[in-house]
Amino acid sequence: MTLLENLQHANPALWSPEWLPRLPQRLVEILLQSCGAPDWLVTLAGLFVAAGTVVGVFLSAFALLSLIERKTLARAQNRIGPNRAGWFGILQPVADGIKMLTKEDIVPAKAEWLLHLAAPILIVVPPILALGVIPYGREWVPVRVELGLLFFFAVGTLTELSVFMAGWASGSKFPMLGAMRAISQMVSYELPLMISALGVIMVTGSLSLPAIVAHQAGFHLGFIPAWNLFTPWGLSAGLIFYVASIAEANRCPFDLPEGESEIVAGHMTEYSGFKYALFFMGEYLGLFSIAGLGVTLFLGGWQAPLPGLGLVPSWIWFFAKLAVVIMSYLWIRATFPRVRIDQLMRFAWLCLIPMALLTIPAAAIWHYAGGGVLGWLATVPLLLIPWVVLTVVYNRRLAPTTRSYTFADS
Amino acid sequence: MDPSSTIQRLPAPPQPRRWSLPGWGLIQGLGVTALNIVQSYYRKERMTTVQYPEERAPISPNFRNFPFLCYDGSDPVAGLRCTACSICEKECPPQCIYIVLDRDENGKSLKRPRIFDIDLSVCMNCGICSEVCPFDSIYMDGEYELSTDDRFGGLLFGLDRLSKSADYHMQLRPLQATEIATRRKADEDKKLAAQAAKLAKAKADKEKKDQEMAESQPEGESA
Amino acid sequence: MTPLLILTPLILLAALGAVWNARPVHAALLLALALALIAVLYLIIGADFIGLVQFMVYVGAIAVLIVFSLLITRPGDEAEELARRPRSLVTGLACVLPVLAILVYAVSRVVKFPDAPVENPSVSIAQVGQVLFTSYAPAVLTVGVLLTAVMIGAALFARDPGKNPQFPSDS
Secondary structure: OOHHHHHHHOOHHHHOHHHHHHHHHHHHHHHHHHOOOOHHHHHHHHHHHHHHHHHHHHHHHHHHHHHHHHHHHHHHOOOOOOOOOOHHHOOHHHHHHHHHHHOOOOOOOOOOHHHHHHHHHHHHHHHHHHHOOOOOEOOEOOOOOOOHHHHHHHHHOHHHHHHHHHHHHOOOHHHHHHHHHHHHHHHHHHHHHHHHHHHHHHHHOOOOHHHHHHHOOOEEOOOEEOOHHHOHHHHHHHHHHHHHHHHHOOOOOOOHHHOHHHHOOHHHOOOOOHHHHHHHHHHHHHHHHHHHHHHHHHOOOOOOOOHHHHHOOHHHHHHHHHHHHHHHHHHHHHHOOOOOHHHHHHHHHHHHHHHHHHHHHHHHHHHHHOOHHHHHHHHHHHHHHHHHHHHHHHOHHHOOOOOOOOOOOO | OOOOOOOOOOOOOOOOOOOOOOOHHHHHHHHHHHHHHHHHHHOHHHOOOOOOOOOOOOOOOOOOOOEEEEEOOOOOOOOEOOOOOOHHHHHOOOOOEEEEEEEOOOOOEEEEEEEEEEEOOOOOOOOHHHHHOOOOOEEEOOOOOOOOOOOOOOOEEOHHHHEEEHHHHHHHOHHHHHHHHHHHHHHHHHHHHHHHHHHHHHHHHHHHHHHHHHHHHHHHHHO | OHHHHHHHHHHHHHHHHHHHOOOHHHHHHHHHHHHHHHHHHHHHOOOHHHHHHHHHHHHHHHHHHHHHHHHHHOOOOHHHHHHOOOOOHHHHHHHHHHHHHHHHHHHHHHOOOOOOOOOOOOOOHHHHHHHHHHOOHHHHHHHHHHHHHHHHHHHHHHOOOOOOOOOOOOO
16 A cells, blocks of 8 residues: 555544644654554554654753743742843753753762763653653553553652762762752652552552543533542642652752752762753653643643533643643742751651541542532541641641840840 | 840831731742732833843942043043142052153143053052042043953053043032032132232232322423 | 563672672662662563562662661771671571572472463452452551551651750750
8 A cells, every 4th residue: 555545544533633742653653554564663663753752842841941940930030031042042941952061071080980970861761751651632642551650650769769879979978968868858758749649549440640531531510620639638639749749859949959059969069061961851851740740640631621622632731731830830939948958857757748648538538428518528627627737736836936036135 | 135235126026926827928928929920021120130231230420440531621632630740650559550741842841641551450449549639630430341352451541541521520420520620610710810809909000000100290291 | 581581690690799799889779770670570571560569669769778878877988898898608608508499499389490481460459459458458557567666766766855956846
């Protein structure tokens, strides 16, 4: 069959906007099939192109985000951001890339060069792997894994090991101290992250991310979407997931590992040039992947927010929600000061983990009460009262009060 | 607190409320930032950025940089106030001024400098030359975009680059220039008045003498 | 079969390196590598759940625990590390070989090597969860109690409020 006949016999929805993200993969597959390539080559090439599309889209999104972040932070600080490189600074990421590529690559003499080299490479791999299992649209998951959520968390834990390698292999005090703090922060906040996702798994009954998104289809009362965020346990778990994801991605206000005024650049101190760019890229790609997971678990993935808006392609909804979540990360970064390491740990272990543990029985009660008014009545006190106890009663003595000066008042 | 202590104290700040919604402060903070982001687009006076080199931030009249020489009128050679007295050259701490007096062919001083060089790479912007000048001729300028790639002579300014008009001085430091202008005008008026008084006195003396001569003349003729 | 042939020597090399290496950090990282390769082995033979859980628990939690404790307690004392090479091969072999023999015997009772390959058992996570929390519930609860005791003990050991009361809750 000629190529044209092949295209004509292809799925008629090939050129529709819903199929647009899969277009490169499908084109390559059709091309190879018409050349008579064996099946395994067709599949392999299709997978390569799918992976390439994901990586390409998210790397350009990373470049764009670095510029948008600088300009948004600048506007929040009453100044204009970068506007010299190109119209409105649009070429600033290109300028940053050129700068990073042409910088000298310095490896300290006391450093172990193999681990020093392996750490930035290993820190970029987990987010890219994790981005492969997120459903971006109705028709498009790059890799369909039945245990998608477990795969996501499993590759997420590789990041901590590479942070340790970066800190240890640099051979100096600041990176080691920074790595210690970074690992303790990431390990502490992994727990609320995973426990809050447990409620979603329980209610959905499946670990596969497309199934979780499909479970959130439909609308309550005709116009409220049936997303997990609009249930009491979902609201609590969603907020906990949101806060824990900020800490996992080392973003302000939890960016103690890379706080410049405290510890130079923490575990990234002894890195220069492209390796530093790889760390930067790993952090932002991790942000994308964990925000994407949050959208999938709690905000309904690619589901449209109102009944009539199903005409708009599903991947547009996904990226719109992802953009909203990322903008909220930027807003939070512009507003809050950095928390200290002891405040950070206290918050994780004494507030987030108890609340996250409470969402599990709340989700179970909601599931067996069948949702609706009974579910709300049963689960809201279960979540609200401990929260009030934790924040008002237990943590009140940690709240700021008027200072007393021991030397000035004597 | 010691009652006999004489330290001035401010009143105690108001006590925070006993209980507020947990997280209310966070939300207030988010509101402030959101207000900043939204208003930065249509309220231009919020933005403190000065887009150098298209715009420049205004400099204050107290800002001083390197010196310049003041001349009256429009001729930088004839109106130059400097008389090459070399007081600034002697008082300059890093010795960055070099003056050569202009003499005519007989060796008589022409009361103006032939060479007046200031090495800007040595000058430390202290302003002592301006303080000690008795002829109101050297003042501190406010120009800062003076970078050059000529290491050896690029920052050695001569008479041509140092001479700037009194109008420029008025624009740069209005208060100081006005004060100097009024004082100089007052001095000049006093000098003119003294000259006019001397002329008037001389004229009165001459008239009196003529009258005496005229009185003595007809007496001689009538005898 | 080919992936297994490539993977198994790598696992053995990594494990040997973990045992033989004199520097603790390198040994810990090689151990993490060996555990990660074992997770890959599980994934290749079709045990998805166990493979991912192995990765998450062993590489993500236990290896991190080991390196974290190394970070805290040993700030890089190289001469001391290099001097602690294992010296007695005979004692080591005498301890290891009986255990290895028991393991080989136990496995050979179950697996008829080199017969036809066993088909991959397809066990769903729901079944695993069901069995774990009904038949094996006492074991799970006991492990939970043990872990709680360990955590409380570690927290009590780690802090001494009399020495440095820097936090308001300590004094």
